[in-house]
Amino acid sequence: MKSHILLLILFILITFSVYGESPKMQQHNLMPIPSNIEFTQNQYRLDSTFTISILPNNNNRLNEYATRVLRRISGRTGLFFTQDFLTEKSKPATIGLTISFKREGEVRLGEVESYSLTIEKTKLILKSETDIGAFRGLETLLQLLQADEKGYYFPTVKIEDKPRFSWRGLMIDVSRHFMPIDMVKRNIDGMAAVKMNVLHLHLSEDQGFRVECKSLPKLHELGSDGLYFTHEQIKEIIKYANERGIRVMPEFDVPGHSTSWLTAYPELASLPGPYTIERNWGVFDPTFNPTIEETYIFFDKFFKEMSELFNDEFMHIGGDENNGKQWNKNPSIQKFMKENGIKDNHELQSYFNKRLLEILTKYNKKMVGWDEIFQPDMPKNIVIQSWRGQKSLIESAQKGYQGILSNGYYIDLVQPAEFHYLNDPIPADTPLSPEEQKFILGGEATMWAELVTNETVDSRIWPRTIAIAERFWSPGNVRDVDDMYRRMEIISSQMEELGLTHISNYEMMLRRLTNNQNITPLKNLVDVVEPVKLYARHRQGKKYTQYTPYTRVVDAARPESMTARRFGKLVDEFMLNKNEEIRTELRFMLMNWVDNHDEFLLITKSSPVIQEMTKMSFNLRLLAETGLEILDGSMNGRIFLDEWKTQKLKLIEAAKIPYGQTELALNPTFEKLINSVQMK
Ligand code: ACM
Numbered sequence: 001m002k003s004h005i006l007l008l009i010l011f012i013l014i015t016f017s018v019y020g021e022s023p024k025m026q027q028h029n030l031m032p033i034p035s036n037i038e039f040t041q042n043q044y045r046l047d048s049t050f051t052i053s054i055l056p057n058n059n060n061r062l063n064e065y066a067t068r069v070l071r072r073i074s075g076r077t078g079l080f081f082t083q084d085f086l087t088e089k090s091k092p093a094t095i096g097l098t099i100s101f102k103r104e105g106e107v108r109l110g111e112v113e114s115y116s117l118t119i120e121k122t123k124l125i126l127k128s129e130t131d132i133g134a135f136r137g138l139e140t141l142l143q144l145l146q147a148d149e150k151g152y153y154f155p156t157v158k159i160e161d162k163p164r165f166s167w168r169g170l171m172i173d174v175s176r177h178f179m180p181i182d183m184v185k186r187n188i189d190g191m192a193a194v195k196m197n198v199l200h201l202h203l204s205e206d207q208g209f210r211v212e213c214k215s216l217p218k219l220h221e222l223g224s225d226g227l228y229f230t231h232e233q234i235k236e237i238i239k240y241a242n243e244r245g246i247r248v249m250p251e252f253d254v255p256g257h258s259t260s261w262l263t264a265y266p267e268l269a270s271l272p273g274p275y276t277i278e279r280n281w282g283v284f285d286p287t288f289n290p291t292i293e294e295t296y297i298f299f300d301k302f303f304k305e306m307s308e309l310f311n312d313e314f315m316h317i318g319g320d321e322n323n324g325k326q327w328n329k330n331p332s333i334q335k336f337m338k339e340n341g342i343k344d345n346h347e348l349q350s351y352f353n354k355r356l357l358e359i360l361t362k363y364n365k366k367m368v369g370w371d372e373i374f375q376p377d378m379p380k381n382i383v384i385q386s387w388r389g390q391k392s393l394i395e396s397a398q399k400g401y402q403g404i405l406s407n408g409y410y411i412d413l414v415q416p417a418e419f420h421y422l423n424d425p426i427p428a429d430t431p432l433s434p435e436e437q438k439f440i441l442g443g444e445a446t447m448w449a450e451l452v453t454n455e456t457v458d459s460r461i462w463p464r465t466i467a468i469a470e471r472f473w474s475p476g477n478v479r480d481v482d483d484m485y486r487r488m489e490i491i492s493s494q495m496e497e498l499g500l501t502h503i504s505n506y507e508m509m510l511r512r513l514t515n516n517q518n519i520t521p522l523k524n525l526v527d528v529v530e531p532v533k534l535y536a537r538h539r540q541g542k543k544y545t546q547y548t549p550y551t552r553v554v555d556a557a558r559p560e561s562m563t564a565r566r567f568g569k570l571v572d573e574f575m576l577n578k579n580e581e582i583r584t585e586l587r588f589m590l591m592n593w594v595d596n597h598d599e600f601l602l603i604t605k606s607s608p609v610i611q612e613m614t615k616m617s618f619n620l621r622l623l624a625e626t627g628l629e630i631l632d633g634s635m636n637g638r639i640f641l642d643e644w645k646t647q648k649l650k651l652i653e654a655a656k657i658p659y660g661q662t663e664l665a666l667n668p669t670f671e672k673l674i675n676s677v678q679m680k
């Protein structure tokens with residue numbers, strides 16, 4: 001008996017040391033983390049004989065995807081692979097990766113995206129039901145590529161992977177600031193790299209109507225300043241996304257947010273025009289008149305054309321933030337409401353939505369809308385996109401509506417990745433039953449474009465959306481924030497190879513800001529500042545519009561300062577154990593900030609545009625000096641006096657004042673440091 005138990009223990013020990021590696025036990029850079037992963041402590045060494053073969057080899061989409069992956073591996077390693085392009089004429093090879101799949105996937109909600117990837121010492125095997133599953137597996141493979149002094153390799157591993165949610169989206173507002181097709185394509189590539197599968201294009205706003213409409217041509221002719229996608233471009237975007245297993249869902253936001261439409265067709269507005277394209281940011285009054293038949297004749301024509309152009313089964317009608325002011329002021333609308341027993345503007349909007357639903361149903365589309373469309377009398381076959389809180393998502397699921405979560409994923413609000421990461425469409429403490437949970441399809445990050453242009457938008461989407469992508473794909477218990485940040489930075493830098501500009505445009509913008517002087521003093525400062533959070537930027541004296549500059553320090557500054565985060569982590573570690581190595585590293589950072597201020601003053605002389613940051617730079621110097629005092633004091637047992645602390649906390653208060661709509665991201669750490677000193 002005893003020997004049996006001993007044998008069992010021995011067996012378990014051996015099994016776990018050889019096979020049972022949990023993700024924690026072997027550090028890896030995968031993001032999103034696969035649902036099942038087992039490292040097997042060996043390596044597949046990469047050389048120029050590496051090839052990819054695909055069974056069957058007649059799927060163009062996968063042939064092309066695999067060719068791009070081959071080029072990306074070649075690009076990272078400098079290896080001259082002999083294999084050129086995978087085509088249906090490619091012969092199965094014996095060396096390298098073999099992909100096998102059963103069928104071509106449909107780019108639609110709920111399609112199978114699972115895959116398994118096995119890497120052994122001598123071969124790599126990727127298996128999936130659909131080619132889309134193979135795309136997801138190929139991105140995992142790219143993330144597994146490692147290097148050591150001997151060259152490049154893949155660690156041996158067994159992965160079984162599938163998504164937690166079937167709707168993993170990114171909404172891009174291409175209307176407030178128009179975004180060119182190149183921006184859309186490079187971000188589709190970014191989405192594919194982290195296994196997202198819905199591109200939601202917000203195609204109309206008060207400030208612009210962004211698609212060619214052949215049946216109602218005044219929409220793009222008068223509503224867009226000439227900045228819109230042609231039919232051909234939309235088809236190109238859909239094809240590009242399709243080739244990466246990504247759906248494209250259009251949004252046409254009505255009945256509010258519609259000034260650009262009504263600029264073209266003022267006769268459909270709730271009050272007489274004329275209207276002009278809105279240039280300011282906010283919520284505006286112009287609204288479609290839901291009580292006249294002409295409105296529905298218009299939308300029938302409109303959605304007929306758009307339903308043919310966009311092949312996705314879903315059509316988003318917006319529906320948010322209709323302030324109802326025009327409806328209140330129009331006597332004929334009031335009369336219509338009375339005659340039809342419509343008691344308020346919510347019911348009137350429901351009437352409008354139901355009329356649109358009839359039209360969309362006729363054209364085989366399912367309706368999606370922001371959570372304002374969740375009204376008691378709406379049919380159950382609509383999808384609610386929850387943006388004002390989790391409450392509407394929960395309530396709509398309880399009532400049997402499908403829903404997607406965007407509240408908590410508003411990346412335009414420049415909040416930290418951690419905040420979005422821990423926000424879950426179905427949190428562990430959800431009040432929903434397992435049956436009700438099935439109505440939650442997933443979520444979407446939303447990139448609203450008031451304060452971004454093509455130049456800065458990537459830096460607002462990435463890298464934080466990588467964390468959101470993990471939330472949508474990986475098991476819900478994957479929640480290690482520090483490890484998320486570690487992996488996010490690695491994947492973020494890999495994404496540059498897709499043409500994304502979230503890293504590269506930073507220094508370009510700093511060069512313009514310094515008039516091509518040495519950017520280091522500016523970079524040292526901007527590395528530790530962040531744009532003010534939420535919508536505070538609109539309330540700090542500058543009036544932003546569609547035509548104001550988005551090129552200042554606040555625009556170059558990243559939503560989340562990684563330098564500030566690293567400083568905070570080092571200080572935490574230092575406070576735990578007064579380690580000499582950490583102290584040296586911290587001193588180095590602090591001295592750099594102290595010295596920076598004079599250098600910064602020098603470059604401001606020929607860069608007036610950065611003078612708005614002078615006080616911030618000075619505050620950084622004062623705080624860094626304080627930090628040095630604390631570090632040195634803590635090593636030689638200095639006892640600090642009350643007056644000293646009071647004075648230093650005043651510095652913190654002064655440093656909390658934003659300059660140029662930015663804030664110093666180091667403030668909380670300095671405050672913690674000051675509060676940690678030994679007092680009399
Ligand atoms: C929204 O943010 N108005 C949907």
